[in-house]
Amino acid sequence: MTLPDLALPQAAQDLLFRQARTANTFTDEPVTPDEIRAVYDLVKFGPTAMNSQPLRITLVETAEARERLLPHMAEGNRAKTAKAPLVAILAADADFHENLPTVFPHAPGIRDMLHGQEDSRTSMAALNSGLQIGYFIIGVRAAGLYAGPMTGFDGAGIDAEFHTGTSKKTLVVVNIGHPAEDSWFDRLPRLDDADVITVV
Amino acid sequence: MTLPDLALPQAAQDLLFRQARTANTFTDEPVTPDEIRAVYDLVKFGPTAMNSQPLRITLVETAEARERLLPHMAEGNRAKTAKAPLVAILAADADFHENLPTVFPHAPGIRDMLHGQEDSRTSMAALNSGLQIGYFIIGVRAAGLYAGPMTGFDGAGIDAEFHTGTSKKTLVVVNIGHPAEDSWFDRLPRLDDADVITVV
Numbered sequence: 055m056t057l058p059d060l061a062l063p064q065a066a067q068d069l070l071f072r073q074a075r076t077a078n079t080f081t082d083e084p085v086t087p088d089e090i091r092a093v094y095d096l097v098k099f100g101p102t103a104m105n106s107q108p109l110r111i112t113l114v115e116t117a118e119a120r121e122r123l124l125p126h127m128a129e130g131n132r133a134k135t136a137k138a139p140l141v142a143i144l145a146a147d148a149d150f151h152e153n154l155p156t157v158f159p160h161a162p163g164i165r166d167m168l169h170g171q172e173d174s175r176t177s178m179a180a181l182n183s184g185l186q187i188g189y190f191i192i193g194v195r196a197a198g199l200y201a202g203p204m205t206g207f208d209g210a211g212i213d214a215e216f217h218t219g220t221s222k223k224t225l226v227v228v229n230i231g232h233p234a235e236d237s238w239f240d241r242l243p244r245l246d247d248a249d250v251i252t253v254v
Numbered sequence: 255m256t257l258p259d260l261a262l263p264q265a266a267q268d269l270l271f272r273q274a275r276t277a278n279t280f281t282d283e284p285v286t287p288d289e290i291r292a293v294y295d296l297v298k299f300g301p302t303a304m305n306s307q308p309l310r311i312t313l314v315e316t317a318e319a320r321e322r323l324l325p326h327m328a329e330g331n332r333a334k335t336a337k338a339p340l341v342a343i344l345a346a347d348a349d350f351h352e353n354l355p356t357v358f359p360h361a362p363g364i365r366d367m368l369h370g371q372e373d374s375r376t377s378m379a380a381l382n383s384g385l386q387i388g389y390f391i392i393g394v395r396a397a398g399l400y401a402g403p404m405t406g407f408d409g410a411g412i413d414a415e416f417h418t419g420t421s422k423k424t425l426v427v428v429n430i431g432h433p434a435e436d437s438w439f440d441r442l443p444r445l446d447d448a449d450v451i452t453v454v
Binding site: 105225 | 255257260269271276287291292295297301303307310312313345351353356366378384385386388392395396397398401416424444447450453454
């Protein structure tokens with residue numbers, strides 16, 4: 055089956071999806087917080103429900119902070135997280151509603167309405183942060199960097215260590231850098247469109 | 255503050271993020287399932303935990319199926335969902351573990367281990383489908399199409415109508431097409447990086 059061409063040029067498709075890979079080992083070349091601010095400056099435009107933008111990013115830059123993070127990572131993720139040039143903790147902030155008067159100004163009262171609905175806010179924050187984590191991973195690749203996203207960690211432990219006094223809940227931790235040789239395994243199989251897409 | 259340039263060319267940044275907008279009204283130009291299969295053929299390469307790929311897509315193509323969807327949409331989303339050239343129901347499949355022997359073959363036994371852990375699977379499916387919905391929205395834009403993602407609907411109603419007998423849970427419904435004039439509102443403000451990024 056021949057599918058229609060996309061508008062996005064092939065080189066950009068390759069950079070973001072087709073040749074992009076999850077990296078497990080990195081060179082010593084550093085990654086600066088400003089490089090991640092440049093990523094954010096692009097992916098912040100990705101849509102979220104009610105423009106809620108619940109994603110929060112903690113960049114673990116100092117050696118001291120890295121030492122505090124490592125014990126909370128799953129054992130299989132600890133060595134690579136120790137060596138990555140920069141590590142980003144990606145979290146959902148259930149207190150996103152505090153920003154709604156600014157970011158969603160045409161719905162006055164929505165902040166106060168959501169104030170007492172913590173369960174709703176938690177699930178809204180998780181879903182929309184999930185979308186934003188998708189945008190963020192694409193954005194890391196758009197910067198020419200490589201991401202190693204991980205979900206194997208003790209999230210409550212990370213939250214107690216880095217998010218105390220807030221409503222942030224860690225969803226994904228991402229190692230970021232330039233890939234070393236043999237940074238990834240062979241590409242794993244993707245599902246056929248017939249297994250994913252139903253037409254009704 | 256001047257931020258570092260990204261590797262992705264400016265025109266691609268514009269197409270995917272900077273000039274891309276959420277569309278509310280569309281021209282009559284149709285969108286075919288094959289155009290969405292081409293989107294999937296790109297975004298399927300986006301990473302998910304354990305390569306789990308829990309996102310499932312139901313394309314509502316026939317008028318009869320559209321009529322079954324509309325009553326479950328929030329009132330404010332009904333008219334635009336009625337008129338969009340194509341509508342995609344994006345759902346998380348908590349039965350993703352059935353595919354793991356194929357898509358994550360180096361961890362034998364993981365399917366059986368997850369079999370009895372429905373709560374874990376449900377939250378894994380939601381998080382990773384969230385990432386994949388982020389990839390999908392970027393992919394719709396990569397195809398030169400415009401997306402109108404919505405979370406205002408009765409998810410249980412949509413699932414009873416379209417996902418009966420499965421473990422699929424609707425997360426986002428997306429209108430897809432070519433934008434009509436005045437298809438969007440003015441861009442809403444995004445959070446400053448200082449409100450999102452913490453460096454430790």
